[in-house]
Amino acid sequence: MGNADANVLDAFKTATRNQWEQAAPGWNDHTPQIRTWLRTATDTMLEMACVKQGARVLDVAAGAGDQTLDIAARVGPEGFVLATDLSPAILALAKANARNAGYKNVETQVADGERLQLDEGTFDAAVSRLGLMFLTDPVQGLREMHRALKPGGGICTMVFSKPDVNPCVTTLMSTAFKHAGLPPRDPFTPGGLLSLGKPGLLDEMFKSAGFRDVATTKIDAPFRLPSAGAYLDFIRASASPIQQILGKLDDAARSAAWNEMEERLKVFETRSGWEGPNELLLTAARR
Numbered sequence: 001m002g003n004a005d006a007n008v009l010d011a012f013k014t015a016t017r018n019q020w021e022q023a024a025p026g027w028n029d030h031t032p033q034i035r036t037w038l039r040t041a042t043d044t045m046l047e048m049a050c051v052k053q054g055a056r057v058l059d060v061a062a063g064a065g066d067q068t069l070d071i072a073a074r075v076g077p078e079g080f081v082l083a084t085d086l087s088p089a090i091l092a093l094a095k096a097n098a099r100n101a102g103y104k105n106v107e108t109q110v111a112d113g114e115r116l117q118l119d120e121g122t123f124d125a126a127v128s129r130l131g132l133m134f135l136t137d138p139v140q141g142l143r144e145m146h147r148a149l150k151p152g153g154g155i156c157t158m159v160f161s162k163p164d165v166n167p168c169v170t171t172l173m174s175t176a177f178k179h180a181g182l183p184p185r186d187p188f189t190p191g192g193l194l195s196l197g198k199p200g201l202l203d204e205m206f207k208s209a210g211f212r213d214v215a216t217t218k219i220d221a222p223f224r225l226p227s228a229g230a231y232l233d234f235i236r237a238s239a240s241p242i243q244q245i246l247g248k249l250d251d252a253a254r255s256a257a258w259n260e261m262e263e264r265l266k267v268f269e270t271r272s273g274w275e276g277p278n279e280l281l282l283t284a285a286r287r
């Protein structure tokens with residue numbers, strides 16, 4: 001990699017960290033909605049990673065720790081969870097949430113998922129919920145998780161699937177790019193929300209990181225809220241990648257972008273509320 005490429009990647013990482021530092025309170029405040037949205041997918045992820053009582057579990061890109069607390073409950077007082085994230089602010093919320101819920105088996109560590117630098121072979125299971133796609137080098141992130149796992153240890157990651165089955169995300173992205181005066185971006189560009197949704201890509205990545213018994217499962221995760229406006233409230237407060245695209249706009253231009261997103265997403269309003277389709281991929285494997 002040349003110096004110029006390395007500088008672009010560093011700038012992307014710094015921007016990502018800064019945006020999540022800002023979005024941290026909004027993401028945390030929406031934990032009840034996120035929890036309901038991802039309930040089935042999260043339980044399935046933890047099963048597929050073999051998160052069991054007494055296990056030592058690594059949680060990468062843990063955010064405000066919603067799934068970390070589920071892991072802490074599953075592994076029990078004899079088990080242990082290490083929650084890691086690039087953003088100190090969001091991880092501080094994870095730490096506070098674990099403490100407030102009474103879990104003494106949770107520790108946090110600020111770390112880029114591509115440079116975890118953990119001791120080799122020390123975890124029974126590893127997960128990452130909606131985090132791996134933000135890494136510009138996901139194979140390197142997977143190598144780090146592979147290294148941290150004991151031989152035979154389980155892993156499961158959750159990311160968005162392909163663009164045509166994630167119309168909410170594609171609508172948000174295309175509207176944001178249009179208002180920012182930027183050309184549409186290839187959804188599979190590394191580091192983007194949908195970057196790992198290309199069919200077959202994740203399995204190849206897991207295999208090249210050294211994993212065996214790799215299998216990807218699709219799971220529907222419709223986001224049910226009272227209205228498109230409630231979804232936009234969540235996005236405005238917590239969706240760092242969209243804020244990153246709109247970052248240079250003034251308040252009026254940004255608000256025009258949010259309004260257009262809300263209008264376009266009303267297409268998913270039903271008689272009983274709003275139901276935004278999302279398809280997720282759960283990839284499970286073993287070291």
Ligand SMILES: C[S@@+](CC[C@H](N)C(=O)[O-])C[C@H]1O[C@@H](n2cnc3c(N)ncnc32)[C@H](O)[C@@H]1O
Nearest residue numbers: 020061062063085086087112113129130131134
């Ligand atoms: C969509 S949130 C998911 C948080 C949490 N896993 C959840 O599902 O509630 C994405 C998280 O990825 C983190 N992140 C982004 N890039 C990262 C990187 N390179 N290394 C580690 N974490 C990263 C962000 O700081 C943010 O907390």
